[in-house]
Amino acid sequence: MEQYYGYFIYALSLLTMGGIYSVLALGLNVQWGFTGLFNAGIAGFFAVGAYTQALLTTPIYRDHLGGYNWPIPLAMLAAMVLSAVVAYAVAKICIRLRSDYLAIATIGIAEIVRLIFKNEIWATNGPRGVSQIPKAFEGLPQPWNTLAFLGMVLTIVALIYLALERARTAPWGRVMTAIRENETAAAAAGKNIEGFRLESFVIGSALMGLGGALMAQYLKQIDPNVSDPLTATFLVFVMLIVGGSANNRGAVLGAMLMWTVWSSTEILTSRLPDEFAIRSAYVRVFLIGLILQFILQKRPQGILPETRPKPNPRHRGDNSPVKNSGRTTE
Amino acid sequence: MMEFLNFYLVPGVVLGCIYALGAIGISLTFGILRFSNFAHGDTMTLGVYITLSLVQVSGLHPLAVAPVAMLLTTGLVLGMDLAFFKPFRKSPTIMLVIASFGLMLMIRSMIQFFWGVQLHALRIGIEKMAFFGPFAILPRHIMIVGAAVVLMMAVHLMLTRTKIGKAMRATSDNPELAALTGIDTELVIRATWAMGASLAVAAGVFLGLDTHVETMMGFKLLLPMFAAAILGGIGRPYGAVAGGLVIGIVEELSSYPWIGETPLLSPGYKAGVAFAIMVAMLIWKPQGLFRGRQF
Numbered sequence: 270m271e272q273y274y275g276y277f278i279y280a281l282s283l284l285t286m287g288g289i290y291s292v293l294a295l296g297l298n299v300q301w302g303f304t305g306l307f308n309a310g311i312a313g314f315f316a317v318g319a320y321t322q323a324l325l326t327t328p329i330y331r332d333h334l335g336g337y338n339w340p341i342p343l344a345m346l347a348a349m350v351l352s353a354v355v356a357y358a359v360a361k362i363c364i365r366l367r368s369d370y371l372a373i374a375t376i377g378i379a380e381i382v383r384l385i386f387k388n389e390i391w392a393t394n395g396p397r398g399v400s401q402i403p404k405a406f407e408g409l410p411q412p413w414n415t416l417a418f419l420g421m422v423l424t425i426v427a428l429i430y431l432a433l434e435r436a437r438t439a440p441w442g443r444v445m446t447a448i449r450e451n452e453t454a455a456a457a458a459g460k461n462i463e464g465f466r467l468e469s470f471v472i473g474s475a476l477m478g479l480g481g482a483l484m485a486q487y488l489k490q491i492d493p494n495v496s497d498p499l500t501a502t503f504l505v506f507v508m509l510i511v512g513g514s515a516n517n518r519g520a521v522l523g524a525m526l527m528w529t530v531w532s533s534t535e536i537l538t539s540r541l542p543d544e545f546a547i548r549s550a551y552v553r554v555f556l557i558g559l560i561l562q563f564i565l566q567k568r569p570q571g572i573l574p575e576t577r578p579k580p581n582p583r584h585r586g587d588n589s590p591v592k593n594s595g596r597t598t599e
Numbered sequence: 600m601m602e603f604l605n606f607y608l609v610p611g612v613v614l615g616c617i618y619a620l621g622a623i624g625i626s627l628t629f630g631i632l633r634f635s636n637f638a639h640g641d642t643m644t645l646g647v648y649i650t651l652s653l654v655q656v657s658g659l660h661p662l663a664v665a666p667v668a669m670l671l672t673t674g675l676v677l678g679m680d681l682a683f684f685k686p687f688r689k690s691p692t693i694m695l696v697i698a699s700f701g702l703m704l705m706i707r708s709m710i711q712f713f714w715g716v717q718l719h720a721l722r723i724g725i726e727k728m729a730f731f732g733p734f735a736i737l738p739r740h741i742m743i744v745g746a747a748v749v750l751m752m753a754v755h756l757m758l759t760r761t762k763i764g765k766a767m768r769a770t771s772d773n774p775e776l777a778a779l780t781g782i783d784t785e786l787v788i789r790a791t792w793a794m795g796a797s798l799a800v801a802a803g804v805f806l807g808l809d810t811h812v813e814t815m816m817g818f819k820l821l822l823p824m825f826a827a828a829i830l831g832g833i834g835r836p837y838g839a840v841a842g843g844l845v846i847g848i849v850e851e852l853s854s855y856p857w858i859g860e861t862p863l864l865s866p867g868y869k870a871g872v873a874f875a876i877m878v879a880m881l882i883w884k885p886q887g888l889f890r891g892r893q894f
Contacts, residue, residue, distance in 0.1 A: 388867035551708040558705035
């Protein structure tokens, strides 16, 4: 019986982490999937969110800022806003340049964010990080607190999913697709390319900040390595590309799937002898990279390919159905 | 004054030479293959670890075995190009950027798997500074700068005197026109990888000689190298050299106590200097100092 209870708790943790990564993957989907913006600094926006959540809610502590006693939901909102502000500053500079520059600039921002959290010891306790972060529903007894937190994460995922589905099929989402597929044509149609890209980048980064806020609560402690480019940025990218870029369902599916793969292989390798277990952790990274390369070359549309919104039947005749062209045929 | 020269300017020049060699590869790949190669830093790490193993096996000086490591790394990089970059030659460049991003982590994880994550040293023992009056310099710094200058001269001669070098410059300037005049694009691409990888290995070995060898060393250099390439102008090897020197020197000088007693910028933020320079260039002069390609 006890064994099954253990499995049950593990399944809950799998779903919770998968849900948090879904938030990140949905955020990336707005940027990369919808608009084609390559954000290589997911980790940075994620860390801004995580630290905002941590520092606004933790009790007073002599080694870092704290004692503001913000309610958890309000801190999560602040995490989103702060990530959005950082994203706005980056995007304002780089969004008009070629996509490579945005990638370089975002990877740079992630690095700077990590440096700040590591070096500003008075505020963040430096490399030792912040612990005892309050978690929503933690007052409830086990397993109800875990269940309630999972419920909150999944509700957030569902809300974001519904909002993004609405955005995708709305004129806003169609402009995003137009910009991604043919920037010149979109500009010729009178669309403000830079403005739309900026919106997409800021919204996506705000969601990444929210993901960070959730992660900070779930793990209850964070340190500057939360913005380790590997686990945050790379994994989220693989999730979205495997699941299906520009498909919101694909983003959630990819996050759940890849997190299960990532987490279960960890269990496998941790059973190996010590010497081998540490090293085989790197093999997992290699395999995830290989999966990415394979999908990129063999099935760039991902498991669930992008679907285009159907034209409104009331306007039939003035716009013919758009065929799904896929991003590689560009 | 001598303290400024000995402990800030000279290390800055050394670091600048290392950045410059790395940035040449980034700039050439950007100019000829048209994408920013995120795997460049970890290619460097790979070369350094190969050098490390060769040193352990042969017992020779790192600089003596470095050419072998350059050749081996070039071979591996050509294989990676075949497996991960060649399928995307006609695709949007962003696919190449993502592929290189994935490759960066694959290379690093393999290095961590085979060699472990502990620190290594390429040389053993403490060096004494050589004194020239009040001017003092570490012998290894003389060696690094000297070797870097030799390599830069070699790059210069190759780009201006050899057929393949001229073809590389032509392709970087205008790929369509270069292909029309009968230049073998694939050959140019292979030469670009070879040159970029060899210089990256050299830069990494110099860095390893100056400090130590660790698996994150290449990634830490990635941002300064990108900054140097952008500062000098994309596709401009000479610009990359100038950019690398500027960034290396500015990074070291940023922690000099210009005002009062404390460092102007906490040394913990040195890595941010390159980024700040890069952002400033992107805002005011995206084509770089040497009028590189602007995208």
